[in-house]
Amino acid sequence: MDYGMQLPVQSLSTRFAEPWEAGAGVADLAEVARAADRLGFGYVACCDHVAVPERLAAAIGTTWYDPVATLAYLAGITRRVRLLSHVAIVGLRHPLAVAKQYATLDHLSGGRLVLGVGAGYVREEFEALGVDFARRGAVLDESMDALRAALGPAEFPAYEGELFAFRGLGQQPRPVQRPGPPLWVGGSSPAATRRAALRGDGWLPQGDRRERLPAQIGRIRRLRERAGLAAPFTFGAITEAVYVGEPAWNVGSRTLTGPAEAVAESLREYGAIGVDQVQVRFRSRSRAELLDQMAAFAGEVAPRLG
Structure with missing residues (x-):
């Protein structure tokens, strides 16, 4: 199995951010990305929200780095780790604009982009940007079709749909990856899994425990x-939180802990049910502890995953 991680600092949602991240900054984000690159992680990921309404601010915060800007910055300080948007709400933007941004990112990174996409769930965000929230699923479906064309090898892509149409408009640079960067679909609803199956190159579950x-x-x-x-x-799968070794602090009841072999044995169950890549979230109290956990995972757990 391949393995990757959502980056710290770039999103401060209380659902997954550790307390130390609130006082962290760009240097911490960069050091974690460099470590992931050095240690052999398959990808690093960045989230996407344009703006968060006040009713959700206490739960998910208002700190959400822009994924294109963030991943482009990280492309310049890493060499091999893939760069994943997990997930880009592409329906908030015209697919030609999305293609321009992510084609450039793939070009600048030497072909390391994985474009993860999702429908979104924040009504106010759609309304502020003039996008029909009720039709966001249909918009994403057509956006993916349009992106297939716009991110393909043709300098002058063509697409004709119900919502979007373009022809005779050239875009350079083209993505390095051919026929285009992979599209992974995020979400666990019936609509999202159908979208992943019929339009995607991969699936990123959101909130599914391993038994599902x-x-x-x-x-x-x-x-x-x-x-x-x-x-x-x-x-794909998002694993339970992980702490390699025996923690001296309360890491939560659903955290996988223990010796490397015990953690690996548990994670191998994902491979047995058909998962190709796992996204790991490490419990930590500081950047130093996170880096130690990443090193322990890469050096002691990953070789045992098969």
Whole structure:
């Protein structure tokens, strides 16, 4: 199994950010990304919100770094780690504008972009940007189709749909990856898993515990088989929080802890049910502890994952 991680600092949602991140900054973000690159992590990921309404600010915060700007910055200080938007709410923007940004990112990074996309869930964000919240699923479906065209090899891509149409408009630079960067779909609703199966190159579950994954993976596989889709497809999972070793502090009841082999044995269950890559979130009280956990995972757990 491949493994990656959501970066700290770039989002301060209380759902997953550690307390130390509130006082951290760009230097901390950069050092974690460099460590991921050095240690062999498959990807680093960045979230996306344009603006957060006051009703949600206490729960998810208002700190959400822009994924294109952040990943472009990290592209310049890393060499091999892939750069994942997890997830970009592409329906908030015209697909030609999205393609311009992410094609440039893929070009600048030497072909390391993975474009993770999702429908979004914050009504006020859509309303402020003039996008129909009720139709966000249909908008994302067509946006993905348009992005397939706009991120392809053609300098003058063409697309004709219900919501978007373009022809005879050139965009350079083109992505390094051919036929284009992979599109991974985030979400665990029936609509999201169908979208992943029929339009995506991979699936990023949101909130599914491991016991739910076999049914979800089975559904996506059946949908792809019925549609005659045989191209490679990446199944992902977000693991429980991880702490390699025996913590001397309360890391929470659902955190995987213990010796490297015990952690690896638990994570190997994901591979057994069909998961290709896991996103790991480490418990930590400081940047130093996070870096230590990343090193312990890469050096002691990852070699045992198979």
